[in-house]
Amino acid sequence: MAIILDVNGKASAVQAAPDTPLLWVLRDELALTGTKYGCGIGQCGACTVLADGQPIRACLTPISSLAGVKIATIEGLGGAHPVQTAWVAHDVPQCGYCQSGQIMSAVALLAKTPKPDDDAIDAAMDGNICRCGTYQRIRAAIKDAAGLAPAQPAA
Amino acid sequence: MKTPARPLNATRRELVVGATLVGGALLVGCSPVDLLSAGAAKHDFGAFGPFLKIAPDGAVTVVSKHIEFGQGNHAGLAAIVAEELDADWAKVTVEQAPAMAKVYGNNGMGVQLTGGSSAISNSWGQLRAAGASARAMFVQAAAQRWRAPASEIIVRDGVVSHVVSGRSAGFGELLADAAKIAPPAKPALKDPKSFTLIGTERVRRKDSAAKSQGRARFTQDVQLPDMLVAMVAHPPRFGAKVAAYDASATAKAPGVVAVYQIPTGVAVLAHTTWAARQGRDALKVGWDETKAEKRGSAQMLAEYKALAAGQTPPEGLAWQSFEAKGDMAAAKGVVFEASYDFPFLAHAAMEPMDCVAQVGFGKAKLTFGSQGQSLDQLNTAKIVGMLPGAVEIETLFAGGSFGRRTNFQSDYAAECVHIAKKVGKMRPVKLVWTREDDMAAGYFRPMAHHAVRVVVDKDGYPLAWRHRVVTASIMKGSPMPSKGLDDSTVEGVMGSPYLKATPAVDGQVIMPESGVPVLWWRSVGATHTAFVMEHTIDQLAAKAGKDPVDYRRALYRKAGATRHLAVLDLAAAKAGWDRPANGWSRGVAVHESFGSVVAQVAEVKLVDGQPKVGRVITAIDCGVAVAPDQIAAQMEGGTCYGLSAALYGRISLRDGAVEQTNFDGYRVLRNSEAPTVETYILPSGNPPSGVGEPGTPVIGPAVANALLALTGKPTSALPLVQT
Numbered sequence: 001m002a003i004i005l006d007v008n009g010k011a012s013a014v015q016a017a018p019d020t021p022l023l024w025v026l027r028d029e030l031a032l033t034g035t036k037y038g039c040g041i042g043q044c045g046a047c048t049v050l051a052d053g054q055p056i057r058a059c060l061t062p063i064s065s066l067a068g069v070k071i072a073t074i075e076g077l078g079g080a081h082p083v084q085t086a087w088v089a090h091d092v093p094q095c096g097y098c099q100s101g102q103i104m105s106a107v108a109l110l111a112k113t114p115k116p117d118d119d120a121i122d123a124a125m126d127g128n129i130c131r132c133g134t135y136q137r138i139r140a141a142i143k144d145a146a147g148l149a150p151a152q153p154a155a
Numbered sequence: 156m157k158t159p160a161r162p163l164n165a166t167r168r169e170l171v172v173g174a175t176l177v178g179g180a181l182l183v184g185c186s187p188v189d190l191l192s193a194g195a196a197k198h199d200f201g202a203f204g205p206f207l208k209i210a211p212d213g214a215v216t217v218v219s220k221h222i223e224f225g226q227g228n229h230a231g232l233a234a235i236v237a238e239e240l241d242a243d244w245a246k247v248t249v250e251q252a253p254a255m256a257k258v259y260g261n262n263g264m265g266v267q268l269t270g271g272s273s274a275i276s277n278s279w280g281q282l283r284a285a286g287a288s289a290r291a292m293f294v295q296a297a298a299q300r301w302r303a304p305a306s307e308i309i310v311r312d313g314v315v316s317h318v319v320s321g322r323s324a325g326f327g328e329l330l331a332d333a334a335k336i337a338p339p340a341k342p343a344l345k346d347p348k349s350f351t352l353i354g355t356e357r358v359r360r361k362d363s364a365a366k367s368q369g370r371a372r373f374t375q376d377v378q379l380p381d382m383l384v385a386m387v388a389h390p391p392r393f394g395a396k397v398a399a400y401d402a403s404a405t406a407k408a409p410g411v412v413a414v415y416q417i418p419t420g421v422a423v424l425a426h427t428t429w430a431a432r433q434g435r436d437a438l439k440v441g442w443d444e445t446k447a448e449k450r451g452s453a454q455m456l457a458e459y460k461a462l463a464a465g466q467t468p469p470e471g472l473a474w475q476s477f478e479a480k481g482d483m484a485a486a487k488g489v490v491f492e493a494s495y496d497f498p499f500l501a502h503a504a505m506e507p508m509d510c511v512a513q514v515g516f517g518k519a520k521l522t523f524g525s526q527g528q529s530l531d532q533l534n535t536a537k538i539v540g541m542l543p544g545a546v547e548i549e550t551l552f553a554g555g556s557f558g559r560r561t562n563f564q565s566d567y568a569a570e571c572v573h574i575a576k577k578v579g580k581m582r583p584v585k586l587v588w589t590r591e592d593d594m595a596a597g598y599f600r601p602m603a604h605h606a607v608r609v610v611v612d613k614d615g616y617p618l619a620w621r622h623r624v625v626t627a628s629i630m631k632g633s634p635m636p637s638k639g640l641d642d643s644t645v646e647g648v649m650g651s652p653y654l655k656a657t658p659a660v661d662g663q664v665i666m667p668e669s670g671v672p673v674l675w676w677r678s679v680g681a682t683h684t685a686f687v688m689e690h691t692i693d694q695l696a697a698k699a700g701k702d703p704v705d706y707r708r709a710l711y712r713k714a715g716a717t718r719h720l721a722v723l724d725l726a727a728a729k730a731g732w733d734r735p736a737n738g739w740s741r742g743v744a745v746h747e748s749f750g751s752v753v754a755q756v757a758e759v760k761l762v763d764g765q766p767k768v769g770r771v772i773t774a775i776d777c778g779v780a781v782a783p784d785q786i787a788a789q790m791e792g793g794t795c796y797g798l799s800a801a802l803y804g805r806i807s808l809r810d811g812a813v814e815q816t817n818f819d820g821y822r823v824l825r826n827s828e829a830p831t832v833e834t835y836i837l838p839s840g841n842p843p844s845g846v847g848e849p850g851t852p853v854i855g856p857a858v859a860n861a862l863l864a865l866t867g868k869p870t871s872a873l874p875l876v877q878t
Contacts, residue, residue, distance in 0.1 A: 016427075021429065024428050036373075036506070038506075043817060043818035044818050046505060074369035077368075084364075091359055091785075096366030096552065097373060097555060099366050099367060131557070132792045134788075135825075136829060138826065
């Protein structure tokens with residue numbers, strides 16, 4: 001029996017088995033490939049999407065647990081979201097593979113904490129690995145999107 | 156040798172001849188490019204040549220022969236063309252070139268490959284000429300149309316103007332005429348002083364929006380009609396082979412289409428990634444481990460140390476000298492000794508290795524993040540039975556590489572081609588590696604052991620420097636001719652200004668082999684040599700009671716290392732080296748790699764006994780700075796990559812099996828641990844040199860030197876944090 005998923009405001013009947021992780025349904029069945037596979041064990045955050053506004057790891061979340069839950073992916077942000085705009089303004093991405101997950105974590109952070117301090121950014125973003133090392137620009141872009149002054153280098 | 160115009164199918168005899176030729180041609184010094192191009196289709200590049208397309212609406216497309224996997228080269232390459240063309244930067248986009256070594260070969264290597272931090276440097280003259288040539292054609296076309304002297308025509312932001320008559324036109328309006336003008340044989344290049352785009356903050360990435368919106372297309376994202384997804388059960392040890400397998404449970408798994416044995420394991424093909432994963436998990440494979448590597452990394456390191464300590468090398472293995480001068484025995488003074496151990500490292504790019512291949516009807520096409528297109532063509536050709544130039548490659552963005560995406564065997568791409576060959580009929584096969592596959596597959600930064608013995612004079616400066624390096628050769632397996640010494644094992648010791656300043660030097664390397672595949676890893680030899688040289692220098696300075704910056708200055712002056720001196724002075728000044736650091740300990744390091752020299756001052760403290768890095772002041776001399784913001788980005792990223800390895804990076808083997816399987820065991824740097832990197836670029840009129848790698852090797856020794864200053868304890872093994 002098909003499971004109905006609410007992804008980016010659209011109801012989709014998906015054929016995958018109930019224990020299939022959301023990640024593979026998004027990517028292979030719904031062709032929403034912005035959400036990435038990085039580790040499969042919830043360590044890297046590349047697959048981060050929002051479930052009723054909360055960041056979750058799609059690689060570990062079976063679709064059976066998502067009935068009635070509003071799922072938002074990078075594609076659902078629309079492209080002009082303030083976080084995306086800040087990302088482009090700071091040229092945050094390098095290889096770009098982790099950035100969908102980074103952005104979704106940042107969106108969730110700012111929705112809950114509109115003016116995050118450094119500790120809040122640490123807590124929200126430490127689950128997202130970037131091997132290119134764009135962390136410094138991620139922090140600057142989050143502060144920019146939050147309307148905070150850019151980070152000053154430590155004296 | 157001319158490229159033969161002939162059917163794409165090669166006979167077996169031709170292939171044998173071809174393979175021999177490729178090897179043989181390299182040995183006799185003949186360019187391999189003709190051979191790699193054999194079978195290539197003819198290609199019409201249009202009026203402006205292979206690197207530039209201009210559309211009727213005036214849009215400018217720069218064709219990049221180099222893959223973009225984060226390092227920002229697409230921005231820099233496009234800016235070089237746009238500068239000489241005087242294009243409107245906002246209307247410039249970048250397109251990836253096809254695989255075609257003859258046209259898109261790396262000018263420093265011959266073959267088509269992105270590596271050695273060479274994308275900008277090898278393209279510099281080529282792309283300036285491409286832009287300047289097209290500009291001259293537009294000027295000529297305008298001069299003819301407006302009956303004005305060419306010398307009075309100016310071009311600015313994509314608009315061609317004749318001020319005297321008040322006429323102007325965009326590239327699009329003049330396109331048809333310009334395309335008919337013969338390109339100048341030697342187009343006049345700008346005086347770098349008149350650059351208006353290169354070197355400015357206007358040179359920004361062209362892919363940030365796509366990458367911030369989930370639109371950038373990676374191999375992992377490829378979906379083609381009728382495509383199958385493949386996962387492969389790999390052996391638990393390097394060198395093991397499939398003995399037998401039972402796919403009865405796999406065959407029953409939903410979505411599984413086929414199971415094939417291939418040289419590297421057993422492949423499961425399915426309609427979706429998850430089905431392939433489940434099918435693979437249901438496989439039962441027995442492995443033949445008679446030829447497998449069964450040594451652990453601890454045993455290998457013990458063997459390395461024994462060799463460095465003087466044990467007679469086994470048959471077939473010998474020490475090679477890379478530097479010998481002066482009279483070692485004559486040097487009398489205080490002796491300093493140190494040794495350093497470096498573990499295997501995984502590249503651990505965010506996108507695990509993957510490839511899409513189609514084989515059949517005498518054709519082969521690969522669609523993936525190909526870093527070394529020529530090698531991938533050659534290895535595909537050998538498997539499929541065709542001429543290398545006929546192998547089509549569509550290069551996509553890659554989710555990082557750091558060197559991992561190219562090697563002499565094209566390991567993961569070749570695996571995909573083997574599967575696609577079984578499937579045939581040009582049906583697309585997407586090979587997906589899990590993180591666990593990726594981490595266990597090897598091609599690691601090799602383990603290394605260094606032993607250093609320095610005799611110093613009464614002022615504490617080196618009189619004699621004995622250096623022994625034990626590490627595996629990365630270049631083994633290369634089709635390139637070998638002169639015996641693999642420079643990549645000792646680069647950075649060899650050529651060091653400190654050795655130039657030392658009267659007597661005895662540097663030797665020995666390269667033991669193992670079953671563990673090793674590979675270049677962002678900054679290659681410098682990943683260990685920079686640490687050894689820079690941390691040794693700080694220990695020598697400490698013993699001499701001298702400031703580490705002053706100590707280096709004295710040696711650089713003696714060696715005539717003016718670029719080292721300049722970046723050191725710049726970093727020290729920007730860091731306020733002569734002033735206290737508010738509770739932070741400072742460490743300095745300087746290293747030259749890929750033609751660029753980087754100096755860093757790292758501010759470090761211990762938090763709960765663990766090193767915490769705050770500010771990292773970076774100065775770089777990379778010649779002309781084409782894309783300053785991307786140079787800063789590479790210093791930031793390269794520093795994080797190097798710091799991650801220095802703090803945490805370690806792959807270990809137990810009885811030959813890799814112990815780390817994922818990011819839980821292979822710890823990498825996270826956001827809260829990242830330093831704030833400040834980048835200062837030394838003004839230079841020299842041609843551009845490397846940027847992608849030189850930022851990586853300096854941070855490790857800078858941090859170790861800060862810890863030495865803080866605790867008095869030197870570091871003799873990486874990683875610094877043992878988890």
